[in-house]
Amino acid sequence: MPLVIYLGLHAVAREPALILPSGQRQVTLATLKVNDTAAPLDEPGSGQQKGEHVERHSNRVLFLETLSEDATRTIKQWLQQKATQHVTLVWLQPVPYIAAKLAQGEETESTLQAWQQMANATLNLFRQHRRQVTLIGADVGGVPPQRDEVALLTLPPAKHAPLFTLAASQLLATSSAMQETAAHLSASSTCVYPQAEEVVDQVINTLRDHQKNSQQINDLEQQSTQLKLEKKSSEEKLSAEKEAHQKAQQQIAAQNKKLTSVNEENDLVIAELHRVQELLESKLIEREELLKQRDDVRNHYEIAIQQRDSALQQLDQRFTQLQQLHLELKKYQAEQKNLTSRIDRYQTQLNVQKEEFQQALQEQSTWLMWVRSNASHYMAATYKHSRSYRKTLKQQAALVQASQYFDKQWYLEQYPDIANSTMDPVEHYLKFGVLEARNPSPNFDTKFYITQNPDIAESGYQPLLHYIQHGQMEHRQTKLEQLHLPSPLQAPEEASGSASGENAQASQEAK
Numbered sequence: 001m002p003l004v005i006y007l008g009l010h011a012v013a014r015e016p017a018l019i020l021p022s023g024q025r026q027v028t029l030a031t032l033k034v035n036d037t038a039a040p041l042d043e044p045g046s047g048q049q050k051g052e053h054v055e056r057h058s059n060r061v062l063f064l065e066t067l068s069e070d071a072t073r074t075i076k077q078w079l080q081q082k083a084t085q086h087v088t089l090v091w092l093q094p095v096p097y098i099a100a101k102l103a104q105g106e107e108t109e110s111t112l113q114a115w116q117q118m119a120n121a122t123l124n125l126f127r128q129h130r131r132q133v134t135l136i137g138a139d140v141g142g143v144p145p146q147r148d149e150v151a152l153l154t155l156p157p158a159k160h161a162p163l164f165t166l167a168a169s170q171l172l173a174t175s176s177a178m179q180e181t182a183a184h185l186s187a188s189s190t191c192v193y194p195q196a197e198e199v200v201d202q203v204i205n206t207l208r209d210h211q212k213n214s215q216q217i218n219d220l221e222q223q224s225t226q227l228k229l230e231k232k233s234s235e236e237k238l239s240a241e242k243e244a245h246q247k248a249q250q251q252i253a254a255q256n257k258k259l260t261s262v263n264e265e266n267d268l269v270i271a272e273l274h275r276v277q278e279l280l281e282s283k284l285i286e287r288e289e290l291l292k293q294r295d296d297v298r299n300h301y302e303i304a305i306q307q308r309d310s311a312l313q314q315l316d317q318r319f320t321q322l323q324q325l326h327l328e329l330k331k332y333q334a335e336q337k338n339l340t341s342r343i344d345r346y347q348t349q350l351n352v353q354k355e356e357f358q359q360a361l362q363e364q365s366t367w368l369m370w371v372r373s374n375a376s377h378y379m380a381a382t383y384k385h386s387r388s389y390r391k392t393l394k395q396q397a398a399l400v401q402a403s404q405y406f407d408k409q410w411y412l413e414q415y416p417d418i419a420n421s422t423m424d425p426v427e428h429y430l431k432f433g434v435l436e437a438r439n440p441s442p443n444f445d446t447k448f449y450i451t452q453n454p455d456i457a458e459s460g461y462q463p464l465l466h467y468i469q470h471g472q473m474e475h476r477q478t479k480l481e482q483l484h485l486p487s488p489l490q491a492p493e494e495a496s497g498s499a500s501g502e503n504a505q506a507s508q509e510a511k
Contacts, residue, residue, distance in 0.1 A: 002150050003027075003060050003085075005075070007118060008092035010065045011100040012140050012155060017063065019153055024059045029071055032062070032078040059150050066114065067121035075125065079132045088134045088150050091122050093192075094182050096140045096158060098168035103160030112171065112178065119181045126188055137185060137192030145191045146358065148365065155193075194354060216332075220325050227318050234311045241304040248297040255290045259283070363451040370450045370457035371435065396465055397426045400440070403468050405478070407441035414439070430462065440464055445479035452477065 004024075009016040017026055064071055079085050094115050101111040126133045138144070141157035158165065172178055186192060262283050269276060400406045406426060412419040415438060418428055429440055437447045449463045450456055453476065456466055467478060 002088060003032075003062065003078075004088045004090065004150050004152075005062045005064060006090045006092075006138070006153070007064055007067055007122065008097050008115070009063055009155070011092065011097050011104075012158065019156060020061060021151070021153075024061050024151070027060045027062050029062070029074050032074050061153075066118045067125070072121060072125055076129070079129050083132075086132050086134070086149075087129075088136060088147075089122060089126070090136045090138045090152065091119070091185060091189075093137055093139045094119075094172050094178055095165065095168045098171060099158065099160060099164040102167060103164045108171065112175065116178060116181060119178075119185055123181070123184055123188065135185065135189040137189045139193040142193040144193055146362070147191075216325075217329060220322065220329075223318070224322060227315065227322075231311070231315055234308065238304060238308050241300065245297055245301050248294060252290060252294050255287065259287055363447075366451045366454055366457040367437075367447060369454075370460055370463075393427065393430060396430055396462070397424070399468060400430065400464055401426050403464075405441050405444045405464060405467065410441055411438075429464075434462060434464070443478060448480055449476070449478055 006016065013019060020026060075087065079087065097115050098111055101114075102108065122135070126135055136145070136147075136152065138152075138155060140155045142155070144152035144154055172182070262280070266273075266276075266280065401408075406429070408425050411425045411429065411433075415433075418425055418433075421428070429438065433440070434446055439446050444464060444467070446463055449467065449471070453463075453471075456463060467476065471478075
């Protein structure tokens with residue numbers, strides 16, 4: 001029964017046992033100190049395939065906050081009990097670990113030291129027990145990779161603010177030691193939880209551009225409000241000056257009327273000139289002062305008109321600037337929409353590539369399982385039962401040669417190195433050709449038959465012999481059938497011309 005150890009999950013889940021499925025059992029360090037009396041797994045091909053599948057997913061799980069010296073010593077002692085003991089060590093990536101600790105209020109320096117110490121202890125344990133320890137890098141919110149021997153947990157997504165994730169990424173980028181340690185862990189790991197770092201960087205850059213555009217919009221709104229206030233102040237000032245000018249004109253008209261009355265009185269009382277001379281002089285002085293005031297009012301009025309014209313000109317200029325900024329804002333919004341569309345397209349391409357990679361990895365793992373099982377059976381038959389093996393080989397060669405799935409002429413034409421040798425083509429295929437993934441005829445694909453039938457891969461059975469004896473009665477497929485689909489309708493030239501540039505750029509960035 002395999003043992004799976006999860007390191008550092010307490011940072012992202014306070015009680016990691018709650019996310020443990022019912023089919024898996026949690027153990028402690030005290031359990032590992034007792035001798036493991038679990039029965040070994042059955043050999044492949046013994047007819048217990050269904051039982052093996054249940055046993056393989058009934059994992060024993062151990063949660064550790066960190067890999068202390070006591071925990072490391074206990075794990076080493078448990079591994080040394082039996083050479084068949086195996087540990088799958090799932091370590092948490094530095095960014096989610098640091099972000100979760102910072103969100104809990106931990107100090108930055110102590111958090112970085114804690115992850116560095118845990119990573120170094122993990123690397124030391126792996127280097128001392130490479131054959132018994134498998135490393136897997138984990139991340140929150142992602143789908144775990146598919147593993148035949150163990151069922152990995154799906155970690156819950158982060159509940160803290162994205163600001164802590166950005167801070168953790170910045171801290172990792174400024175620490176060369178942590179980057180080097182994380183690189184060593186990733187290189188030593190069999191696989192890691194899938195990530196989309198390029199898509200995340202593009203989303204962060206888009207978010208920054210959006211914040212910058214929002215700041216520019218706020219600045220433009222503040223400028224527009226200030227311009228409106230200045231315009232209102234200028235209009236109020238101009239209105240006050242107009243009222244003052246009207247009052248001055250009324251005063252001038254009144255004084256002119258009074259002056260006319262004085263002149264008429266002067267004509268009538270010319271005889272009394274000496275008596276009213278002082279009064280007349282005073283009136284003349286008053287008139288001069290009023291004339292001076294009138295001139296001053298006219299000057300102020302002209303200045304006010306000039307200021308009004310200048311203010312109106314400035315308002316026109318700022319209104320033009322505001323229109324230009326509004327056009328730029330629309331342009332930024334269109335670019336933002338284009339970036340969002342590109343991000344969605346890249347995410348779709350990434351999902352397709354991920355599915356293709358997982359399928360290829362599964363096929364390669366199945367092929368490697370068959371090669372190991374076949375090699376073990378072949379060596380045992382060669383060195384322990386050589387006579388029986390030669391007799392069996394002749395029987396198998398006769399069975400293969402009599403079948404319609406081995407074409408001797410095609411085999412020699414397809415592989416000229418066999419034609420130049422003296423070995424019989426049927427014997428070469430049974431001994432070496434199947435291990436080299438060679439095909440006996442165009443109607444039988446060796447590697448396809450093995451990768452599409454996991455029971456044959458686990459048993460190490462010769463694929464062509466299995467198909468002749470059992471597979472054809474079970475109607476198993478011998479090669480990949482190519483489906484010829486009709487060609488899609490071509491788009492109009494205008495649409496293809498406009499989309500060619502974007503497709504070329506998208507394919508280059510995807511590579």
